[in-house]
Amino acid sequence: AGRKAIGSKKIGNCVACHQITEMSDVPFHGEIGPSLDGVGERYSEAQIRGIVADAKHTFADTIMPSFYKVDGFIRPGKRYTGKAADDTFGPLLEAQQIEDVVSYLMTLK
Template sequence: MKHISGLAVMAAFCGSFAAAEAIKPTDVVYVDGAVEASLSGTAGDPVSGAELMNKGAGNCIACHQVSDLAHLPFHGEIGPTLDGVADRWTVAELRGIVANAKVMFEGTMMPSFYRTTGFFRLGDAYTGDAHGDTEVQPLLTAQQVEDVVAYLVTLTED
């Protein structure tokens, strides 16, 4: 499995995205669950993506195992291992899965990290009260989705 230390190739690959305004969660175009366009218009940072795998709204390892992150405790077992995920999915497919896995996998337990509409019984934080009139924010920003995807594409079997 590749380590983050070989990220220069990844940076060059992702560097083809020009800086632009982020695509709003409601404007994301899914084609068979995949999202071709960068959500932020900026290349993802795999180091930041690896950090998001373990903290904050990302917390991917709560459900998935990642050998590259074995130094972190408490890897989950309800989602598939992410080892070799870059060999199983394209960048566009990974972006779609991270943004809203429910488009590709109907009924999945995986959270929709870049979605703001279509929720069932949305609560207001952890109060147990119904969500008020404020706009719903996605769990991850467009750039954070790109960062997680940039990290995931480093996870090959080579």
């Protein structure tokens, strides 16, 4: 399930920014973020979980989205056009999907 989330354009789409050699069958790997090869050796499970959930807590200057952030969003459309939706945003990934992604990333050693 974690591999699917990482490679799916509709779920996590991690490969849009990161390269993973083990997932060479998934097209369009990005070069914006670091390669995820060996990530399971570089970070602990808890560190990976924190990075996936909200990378800005670990890397302040990252452009990686927060996959489990539920508040604190900036709503520029409201200010500039008055047309931003009033609905609150949910997380990009659900808690179980985060755990699935972490489990898969821990296998990349």
